[in-house]
Amino acid sequence: MLKDKVAIITGGATGIGKAIASKYLDYGAEVVIAGRTEETGRETAEELGCEFHQCDVTEYEQLETLVNSTVDEYGQLDVMSVS
Numbered sequence: 001m002l003k004d005k006v007a008i009i010t011g012g013a014t015g016i017g018k019a020i021a022s023k024y025l026d027y028g029a030e031v032v033i034a035g036r037t038e039e040t041g042r043e044t045a046e047e048l049g050c051e052f053h054q055c056d057v058t059e060y061e062q063l064e065t066l067v068n069s070t071v072d073e074y075g076q077l078d079v080m081s082v083s
Contacts, residue, residue: 003028007079008070010034010057013044017083022048029079032070057082 007024011017012033021044024031031050035041038054045052051073055066071077 001027002079005078006030006032006070006074006076007081008032008034008066008077009081009083010055011083013037013041013052015083017081018044018048020081020083021050024079025050030074032066034066 002024007029009017009021009024009031012021013035017033021031021033025048032053033041033045033050034053034055034057036054036056041052041054053066053069055062057063067077
């Protein structure tokens with residue numbers, strides 16, 4: 001259903017965000033999770049098999065870097081979920 005789609009899930013390292021990221025992966029999306037805590041984010045990314053970017057979404061420059069680096073890496077961005 002989400003094959004060939006790229007998604008960023010903020011807050012994707014824990015709770016609802018992690019569950020969303022897991023489902024997106026189940027449906028075939030490439031997923032980048034983002035969060036403020038690097039250790040937790042990296043552990044979750046390894047567990048789920050996706051990418052992690054440290055980002056505080058309240059900081060515009062960090063958010064812009066997250067989006068730009070995702071597009072640079074995957075060539076597109078189809079979904080951005082804020083949790």
